[in-house]
Amino acid sequence: MIKILLSGCNGKMGQVITRLSDNFSELKITAGFDINNNINNPYPVFTSLADCNADVDVIIDFSNPKAFKPLVEYAQEKHIPLVLATTGLSSEQITILKTSVSNRIPVFFSANMSLGVNLLIDLVKKAAKVLEDQFDIEIVEKHHNQKIDAPSGTALAIADAINDSLDEKYEYMYDRHSRRKKRSKQEIGIHAVRGGTIVGDHSVIFAGNDEIIEINHTALSKEIFAVGALKASIFLASKKPGLYSMSELISETN
Known part of the structure; x- marks a missing residue:
């Protein structure tokens, strides 16, 4: 039985x-961590990691970037594998995760915990290689009106994956209204839409002469991200220190 400490346990996710x-x-969630302890859970909830004395095998974090520092310090001190599913991390935090934390403990990090989104990323990488120099590339992401970060971490991960597959690096264009000139061939447009209760929608548009190819993923509920995080915790429990992603989970499952 894999024992889980759930960080951000009282949030929606x-x-x-x-x-x-x-x-x-x-697996079983044996403890939770959240600064707001106003929900009755079937496990003890700690408002401070310093007070957490639960015996756990893996930490799942779906909280807030502000909790990053104390959480990774706690995980390293206790030598507990960490599934980090929090969005909106800064580039500095991601660098620390990749270059420092993952040298000490197993870390599972993915901009999106959905299996479908990660398959979409594989598809757009293949498409970009074939269509390079012939098609303009645009990414449109849509989320609910409560989401703070924009563009989404998933949209940036898609753009990075496309860029890594191209022969030349493309520039990311977030705001065309500030640049009044023709679109450059070597750019990827990234656009954020916020409204209503949209769970998550990501579209990658390859626009060529007289034809358009669009690859899209729509999340209909938050459950797909929860299932991905739980599967990641099972996957990570037996791993050595290092940085792992959804691609490794998918390949091991297959």
Whole structure:
């Protein structure tokens, strides 16, 4: 049995993970961490990591970038594998995660915990290689009106994956209204839409002469991200220190 410490347990995603964890016989949430302890959970919840004395095998974090520093310090001190699913991390935090933290403990980090989104990334990488220099590339992401970061981490991950597959590096263009000139061939447009209760929608548009290819993923509920995080915790529990992503989980599953 894999024992889980759920960081951000009283947030929306934390509660979805709590509910869905009952469907996984291999694991059990034995403790939670959240600065707001106003929800009754079937496990003890700590408002400070310093007070957490629970015996756990993996940490799942779906909280806030502000919790990054104390969380990774706690995970390293206790030598606990960390599934980091929080969005909106700064480039500095991601660098620390990749160059420092993952040298000490196993870290699972993905901009999006959905299996479908990660398959989309594989598809757009292949498409970009074939269509390079012939098609303009635009990324449009849509999320609910409560999402703070823009563009989404997933949109940036898609752009990075495309860029890595191209022979030449493309520039990211976030705001054409500030640049009054024709579109450059070597740019990737990234656009953010915020409204209503949209869970998450990502479209990659390859626009060529007289034809358009569009690859799209739409999330209909938060459950797909929760399931991905729970599967990642099972995957990570037996791993050595290092940085792992959804691609490794997918390949091991297959």
